[in-house]
Structure formats: C-alpha cells, structure tokens
Amino acid sequence: MASHVIKSSLIEPDGRVLVDLIVPENQRDLKASEAEGMAKVRLTKIDLEWVHVISEGWASPLKGFMREDEYLQSLHFNSLRMKNDGSIVNMSLPIVLAIDDETKEKIGDANEVALVGPDLNTVAILRSIEMYKHNKEERIARTWGTTAPGLPYVEEAITPAGNWLIGGDLEVLSPIKYNDGLDNYRLSPKQLREEFDRRQADAVFAFQLRNPVHNGHALLMNDTRKRLLDLGYKNPILLLHPLGGYTKADDVPLDVRMEQHSKVLEDGVLDPETTIVSIFPSPMHYAGPTEVQWHAKARINAGANFYIVGRDPAGMGHPTEKRDLYDPDHGKKVLSMAPGLEKLNILPFRVAAYDTVAKEMAFFDPARAKDFLFISGTKMRTFARTGESPPNGFMCPGGWDVLVKYYASLQAEEAASAVVSA
Numbered sequence: 001m002a003s004h005v006i007k008s009s010l011i012e013p014d015g016r017v018l019v020d021l022i023v024p025e026n027q028r029d030l031k032a033s034e035a036e037g038m039a040k041v042r043l044t045k046i047d048l049e050w051v052h053v054i055s056e057g058w059a060s061p062l063k064g065f066m067r068e069d070e071y072l073q074s075l076h077f078n079s080l081r082m083k084n085d086g087s088i089v090n091m092s093l094p095i096v097l098a099i100d101d102e103t104k105e106k107i108g109d110a111n112e113v114a115l116v117g118p119d120l121n122t123v124a125i126l127r128s129i130e131m132y133k134h135n136k137e138e139r140i141a142r143t144w145g146t147t148a149p150g151l152p153y154v155e156e157a158i159t160p161a162g163n164w165l166i167g168g169d170l171e172v173l174s175p176i177k178y179n180d181g182l183d184n185y186r187l188s189p190k191q192l193r194e195e196f197d198r199r200q201a202d203a204v205f206a207f208q209l210r211n212p213v214h215n216g217h218a219l220l221m222n223d224t225r226k227r228l229l230d231l232g233y234k235n236p237i238l239l240l241h242p243l244g245g246y247t248k249a250d251d252v253p254l255d256v257r258m259e260q261h262s263k264v265l266e267d268g269v270l271d272p273e274t275t276i277v278s279i280f281p282s283p284m285h286y287a288g289p290t291e292v293q294w295h296a297k298a299r300i301n302a303g304a305n306f307y308i309v310g311r312d313p314a315g316m317g318h319p320t321e322k323r324d325l326y327d328p329d330h331g332k333k334v335l336s337m338a339p340g341l342e343k344l345n346i347l348p349f350r351v352a353a354y355d356t357v358a359k360e361m362a363f364f365d366p367a368r369a370k371d372f373l374f375i376s377g378t379k380m381r382t383f384a385r386t387g388e389s390p391p392n393g394f395m396c397p398g399g400w401d402v403l404v405k406y407y408a409s410l411q412a413e414e415a416a417s418a419v420v421s422a
Helices: 025-036 045-055 068-077 101-107 136-144 152-158 189-198 215-230 254-266 288-301 330-337 366-371 377-386 397-421
Strands: 039-042 079-081 088-090 112-116 122-133 164-172 203-207 236-240 275-277 306-309 345-348 352-355 360-363
Touching: 025 122, 039 101, 045 122, 045 164, 068 079, 068 122, 068 136, 068 164, 088 288, 101 122, 101 164, 112 164, 136 152, 136 288, 189 275, 203 215, 215 236, 215 306, 215 352, 215 360, 254 275, 254 397, 288 306, 288 330, 306 330, 330 345, 377 397
Parallel strands: 039 112, 203 236, 203 306, 236 275, 306 345
Antiparallel strands: 079 088, 112 122, 122 164, 352 360
C-alpha cells in the first residue's frame, strides 16, 4: 500500500492561486526585444526588491504594482476585495511604483513600459498601465500614523520619489538575483511549499526577525514546536524567516545575520532537521501594527499556517521623541482581528529574559521579577561593540563571535575613516 504523503498546503494562498509572474525561459528573449522599444522606468534598489516580492507571489493575489483602486483599498481598508467572489484578502501596505514628471511625460499615452534596474538591465514589463497622483502626505500618515520627520523608509523611498504612481500587470524577465552569496537562501513561496512537502510537515510555524537570534528566541521557537506536538501535530516545521530587503542603517546587515543564524543551527540551538532558514525579500517599513499584517499575510502565501508575533512587531522608537512609536501590544492584538487573516493561527510571543538564578534564558516569571535581566537589542549591540561578553547562556558562542567580529570591523572602518578625514 502506498504511503500517505502529507501535503504542506495546509493553508491556501490568498486568491487560491499562488501568483508567479516570471516569464518562462523560452519566451524571455522575445519579451526582452519587445521591451527595447518601450518607454523606460528606472527602478531604485527598493523598487527592485518589490519587483522580487510581487514576482514570486508573496503578495498574491497582486499581479503587479497597484493601480489606483487597489492602492486606495490598501491604504484605507488594509485589504483588497476579490473581484471574482467578493472575498477579502489582507493587504496592509501599498505596493506601488513612483515616477517623476519627466518619466510620466515620456510615457505619454503608452499602454506598457519597460522597468529597468539600477544596473540599467531590463528587469520587467508593466502592461495595461495606469498613472495616478502620489499623495505622499496621505500615504505616510495612513501607513505610519505620523508624518514626523525621520521615518527611515519614508526618507529613503518616499520623500525622494516622484509625484506619480504607475500600476499595471507585471511580467518579470528572469528571477531576481542579488549575487551576494545568499541567493540560495532566497526560497520563493513555491519552493518553500515544496520543501515543506518534502519534509512531510503537518504544521508550519513562521518566525520573522531582523536581529540576531539569541537563546531567548530559540527558547520561544523550541517551545512553540513542543506546544504544537502537544496539540497532536506529528511534524511541525519552523520557518525561520529573517527579513532580507531594505533595513535602517543601524540594523545588523543581512550577511552578518545569516552567518549568525547558521551558527545557531550548527551549535544545535535549533534543530536543522525541523528548521528551514530562508530570506524574506521584502523591504522593511517599521510601520508597526500596519506592517505586521503584511508580514503575516506573506507567510500565508508561503504555506505557513501558524505565525509567531512578538512584542512591538515592526516597531521602532519614535523618530523625534523618547518613546516607542507604537503600543508594543497592538501588533498581536491587530493580527488577531485583521480582515483576511482569519485562516492564520496567531501565536503570541512569550517574553523571555535572562534568569540570573538558572543562568540561562527562560520565560519571564512575574513572581520573581527581580531574578530576570532584560537584554535589549541596544544593550546586546553595546556588549558586542565593547567586546564585553553577555551572560553565559544568552547566545550560543559561535553566534556571538560573528557579532563581535562584525562590530570590531565596523570600529576599524570608523577609525580609518576618522584618520582620512583628519
């Protein structure tokens, strides 16, 4: 009798079909020569990351940069209504492409344009286009809840962008590659679903982070697997899914984070048999409860049916005042109520801290609060910069060494730069 194969498609992609906008290999030359005669739109590095995201189906059912009706639904309702059956899918961040007046003039009344990457290579074609006004203030206010100066994504990607948005159907000429030694980690939603099937997963729980993994994170992930086993699942698989697109300047760079994550698996802090480490290609907005919906929705498309949400997800300090920009608990509350995310199981983050009695990371016990030491990301970075070791048991030694070397190289660069400028 044939053995039953467990399918990881435990959760349907939004719109029921996983979007794949990459042109088949046998049509690429034809499409490339067609693109030569079109008006060109120059992409920034962040625009290219969004092309990557859309092309692989992370934003399913979106099939291109948003037209005005999709943009308005996303901006005002954090969701899109499907035209075929009226169902709602979550879409909390506008995924749009900005152009300036000169580019709009060149496009004229054309119906399609070629998208050109930062290296001037033709990346994609955008068809059945629609151009509409880019009201930056409204976009910023509704996405972040503030227009205070100093929001990283705003300063990098919105303020300098053009006053028009262009939407349409995307055809991507070949898979987006970065040639940075990390492309093998950039698994598409389709590839992830295939890997979950290969491992015969009967539950997939996703954890996104943009920081190094310490033993508190590992405790949370291992505890989540145990809880799923206790619920009767036979083979829950962890998708450890660090964000790989744009991040703010003081975040640890992707290559350093990936090296650190590798050490965590090598040191056995997480089990390589039940963990998949892959890069999520989305840029980071730092837009709190609005953005965390996007992070959760994208993992639905990758096949995850459980999502771990932490304290203050996608949050940051207020850019001009000494306080958090968002209420740290609102992210998990919003996820449990968000339209279009009903089919995803939300797992609230259990707070872990360093237990000074047990000398290890443990779940915080309010009854003996004085025994716990909270080591923030800022404090961790200070330890690494100064060469001071964190308490034994905070992070695996191999992972900590990666961070110490990174900050030592940063200080050497800063010293060299100070000498040159002097």
